[in-house]
Amino acid sequence: MSFFRKHWPWLFFALVVLLFFAKYLDGQHIFAYKDLSRYFYPLRQLMVEQAWAGHWPLWNPYIFCGFPLLATLQSCVFYPVSVIYYLLPFNLAFNYYLIAHYFLAACFMYLLLRHYQLQKMPSVFGALSWTFSGYLLSVSNMNTTLSSVIWLPLVLMVFDKGLARPGYYLPPLSLLLGIMFLGGEPTIYYITAWILLAYALVFASNKINAVLYLFLGYLFSLGLVAIQLLPFLELSRLSDRVVRTTWEIVSFRSFPPRETLTFLLPYLFGNPTLPGNYSEALLGQQLQDWLNSAYLGLVTVVCAFAANWKDKKIVFFWSLAGTGLIMAFGEYTPIYKLLYTFVPGLGLIRFPVKYLFMTTMAVSVLAAFGFQGLLEERRRDSLLAWIFGLLVSISFLITLIFWLNLQAIYNYLVQQYPQTIPIEFFNNLANILQFDLLTMIYATIFLFIFWVLFLLFSKKKLKTAWFAVSLILLALADLVANGASIPVGCSRQVYEQRPDFYRLMQKDKQLYRFYYTHQLDMENRYLFGETFEQGLIEAKTNLAANWPMIFRLYNFMGYDSIRPLPLAQFDINVLTDDKLPRTHKYLSLFNVKYFAATKPLHLQGFRLISHKYQYGLPLYYYENRQVMPRAYFLNEKLAPDRRIGQAEIVLYDYDRVSLKCRTKKASLLFLSDAYYPGWQATVDGKAEHIIRANDLFRAVAIPAGNHQVEFAYQPASFRWGMIISLLSAVALLVIHFKTR
Template identity: 25%
Template sequence: MKLRCELLLACGLFLALVLIFWSEALPEDRTLFLRDLSAEIIPVRSFWVRSGGFALWNPYSFFGMPYSANPQNQAFYPFNLFYYFFGAERGLVFYIIFHHFLFVFTLYWALREMGFQREGSFLGAIGFSFGGFFCSLSMLVAVLSTLIWFPLIIIFLIRAGKSHWLKPGLGIGLLIALQVFAGEMEIAGISWLLSLFAILFLPEDIRGHLSVRRIFLALGLGIFFGAILSAFQWLITLEFIPLSNRASGFGLVDALLWSIEPFQLKSFVIPNYILPASRLSLSTSAFWGLGFFSEYSYFLSLYSGIIVLLLALFSMGGVRSWKIWFWVLLAGFALAMSMGNTLPVYKFFYFHIPFFNLFRFPSKFLFLFYFALMMLAVYGWQRIQHKPRRIFGFGVLIIGIGLLLYLIFSRLNLEDSSLGAELIAHKFFLRSSLRVLAFFCLGLGLIFLLGSNMRFWLSAGLGVLCFLDLFFAHRYLNPVIKRDFYRGNSYVQEFNNQKRSLVYPPRIASLSAPSEELSFQWLTDPIELYSRLRDGLENYWSTYFGIADLRAYSLFCLSEVSELGKLLAEDSLSPGVRRLALARSGVEYIYYRDYGFVNLSLSYPRALILYQAKIVKDREQIFRIFSDANFPGLRSVLIEAEDKVAGDKNFAPMSDFARVISYENEKVVIDAEARADGWLLLLDSYYPGWRAFVDGKEVRIYRANGFFRAVKIPAGRHRVIFNYFPESFTRGLLISGIGFFLWLFLFGISFKMGKGRK
């Protein structure tokens, strides 16, 4: 069968499998909600859609926050078009299905290009793409979007090694640019390394025909063009990092979050027993959490599939080549790295490798582990060479069928009041273990029943078993919910109806509930948990509803977020002074999910004119003065500057309100009428990249009151415009534009070279 026809058939088959796997999410009224999906992804993507598909600044986060500078927002990732055309809720479903299909298909293609048999490539692609690691990525969208381009990088590297390296290198450049836009550079870096490993440790009959020099030239060219084409992303990110909470990297405690613990290792072999969250009754919904008997890891499932493990064991039989040993050692190294809290390997790298402190979450090294395991499984398939042993195979097959029939006809009645939580958890573990044992027996029985004489039927049978094993383990891993879940509670709906006509979004400070109410527990109803997060406006929920909230920010945010948190947490501050500090920051309402929105008296308007400025060079001192109850915030502004920009006045009149005419993401227009020379204070975040114009003339923006923007204005009436279009972004666009034309030029040359060779 020619490769092109084979790939077309594989494309149709994999598309069918992916649609079967995601069948519960296909109805029009369904969407997803677990973990970051409802807490961050859908709210942030809905903001991006409301912004017309382009946003550099997010005014709903904190006092305003760079949007596109945070790479995990994927502001320039082209496949965000799914959100744009279908809306954030439904677009997410299509986004995940598309990426899942693209990965399983290109992984199969990559394995075929690597010289593996059709059947082994099929089993490897099924095992990796429906295993716990990859299925967990459907809740970690940035990781998913970065990782799925990795098989295509392998394909282009092999093509470069076989012939001319220019065209594949240019293709790799596009893929690396997509990885940069996808937002997970740690995963991107691992994928480049893993691509080289996959090429350098190919089977001898393929490896001998490849030029290592051309492979490295193609990868180098790809990294170069990937950096050039994505310059407008990483330049604004590099500008953001020194001003963020990641300026000095991650501390060891933060870096070691989401390590694999020893007791979780059993989940590599025995999957969590996951119930369909949306189908459970009120009396049984909390039992959903009991199925996670290894607690909740960064990747919600660690199960690799018993058929994959079985085939990997076959790779260890007979004469073991050094390639097999390489993948075994790589799997062991990756597992040791992922156990950062328990084993010293990750800590050694953290303290001795430069810039390694920018890498967080040891669990991400499981990418290496599961790929190495897949490679062992593919090699294992090629080592099945024995003749059929039908009596033994048939006997083992019967045991597997018997176990499956037992599981089908002995259903667990969760409504039985005599069953306690511990007993139910034990039964879940037992049923999961029996299911794995059943598929193990079925797989082993097929291998011995058919042997190597009937490889097509053996591969078809193992493929079906591999898919069914992983389907039953993971089909409810990312549960579905009806779209009306994304409606706000009555407080939010009423508030939005009242404030719909305002020029700028109202600013609130939402109060967080106790942490135990907002995290997974042993007994957890996920729908109830995420309903609490929604109703409490946790994470980015306020952004989804178009409300500006001080607590709406991600783990990658401005350093001022922690500075404000410390300021408000000072023991010396009374509750009244804390409320005063919030009012001085333009906060209009306090929100708590059980009481709704409470008006904050004496809240400052978003823009006001002050006639006295106090120059303070130390920001800590500014925070102390700003939070002092005696600070005359309606008469004076604190300016952080080295040079003398204004003198203190013995007496200053009360401030005047300035009228906000227009308030967009990257542009704020204000009408200000000053009685004398003074300062226009805008209670939005100070950040480089903002430019101010008074009556069309550009003026300097000063950091005011520690967090905000201020400009000097003369007496009289003025039109003041704040624009956000940072120079770093402009430079990036210029570099990327030139790079794109260079890419097109070289692609044309490579195309002509290809035609000439033909």
């Protein structure tokens, strides 16, 4: 019994999280919303496969004609929680990786609040407000953000402790910051530095020591993660991210100010996860589709405002909440443009809506403080009861007015849109308004229950413990009811189902790549189907990147947050749909054998294999009969010439390619795999310089005769990163033992 009394919060967090994600526990249903299915699932699956095969997961041969795997960050190779992938069957591991983060999120926030001397009940309340907030549930589909942001409360706790003993807490601070970085979202890591700096300037008695403590914490954390950081910096320098820093790109997906209403009324403008309840066409230009919900919770917000505003910490966290909101507004406020111009590093961060993590985290902390204030004797006053009663009355009046004028509101909104919009969009509008009415009714009911509980408590007709439990359950019911639709999954059969065209390509035992028109690539950004699962299957059938990776098919391009700059520019400048009749020869030269398009193509050497028409989208599959092999010889004019000799690939592994060559004269051996630093070549065991061919691929000089050629990916950035990481770890261990 004493064990339960002492540890019940942890058990409660585990129970609530497991119940919330119950349908994902057996692996028959797999998380699949947005990037989870087309990006994270194939990426992590490949990482695990390479690790079990005895390889460092450094290279991904299946996209962009070969692309770094470790360096992208999103693979989370060295992130500690990734150990789950090696302990369970992959489908289970993919689910439990996400689920574990919500348990950790609750635990870390609870620890922070307990550090702030809050009682158990308020700490549990704040932890649940954070864990089941709209923001945190929404980033389940962007799990690098999730796996970085959950560490913020723990980082803040350790940093706060270290203000008094910086030497002692430097190693754990560095370690936690390193883990946050390895979670895969540099934005969180970067903004956390500014949060901690502000915290130090406000709360540290010795501000110089505090800033030095913060600086060293980040310095050592960068050293710890150098094994991941150096390859990432190398990739960033060679990617299209370096040219995508214009204001238009950086400010894309700003948080429209009108959506602040969704802090209290979730899905006021529609729920993207529910069919027929959301339409981008109805929202105009003020749209962000990165965050499904910004909901904070009614009880959470009420308790946050009940916090003691005279407390220095309360002022700080309200300031943090406001700062996060202003930055999330992005292009809708001139302040962010100034920050973009003058704050180093901000121009590299896309999607300002991300900054709402500051607001959500701060409001959760404030709610816990307010909750504790309500429990204390001095806060049981009639003024609060009147204020809460007024809130209920206002909510009731707004709901009543909205209900009585629902048809008039619908008619008014309909008149604001062109009448040429298809009728289904107006049906969506009607669904959204009906949903909004229900939301208002439920909000009024929740506020009324809260008011009644507080009245009973203030009049001492409800014990403190029962009031606290009732409030926690009320807040949890509110958050869970509004967040249940956010995690979206599909049956495991959707992942395993193999489209007919995939089967056809897999029967071809040659090495080849596939590609598709730009129009098809644009269409594949959306799902078309009667159900979500049918939409996923259709996207897979239409070769949406990176679905084919699951079946180990090689894509000429691919999908990633950063792309190789030379190939991306070549694709945009040379292979656009209107230029294909003149430039499709490059597809043959670069080993593209299968091709898909939304319109009939009449290209020399292309044979139509099959045609389908589904959900308004025609699709044509072609075989390129003039395709060149992946490796061949070039003549003096740098043109393919089969007469010079033959090149046979005898091994094509993740990070190694072996060839047997026979050539009549000294020539260049061309391999249509991406040119990238770290690749090394040997000819008969002797190192040979790799030549950059066509600005995109690899070539080596081969003398006449029979030869064994090998390409191996052995990046210096990885080796040096490993050395720096080990040295940093040793240094932190020395500091730890000297400061005990």
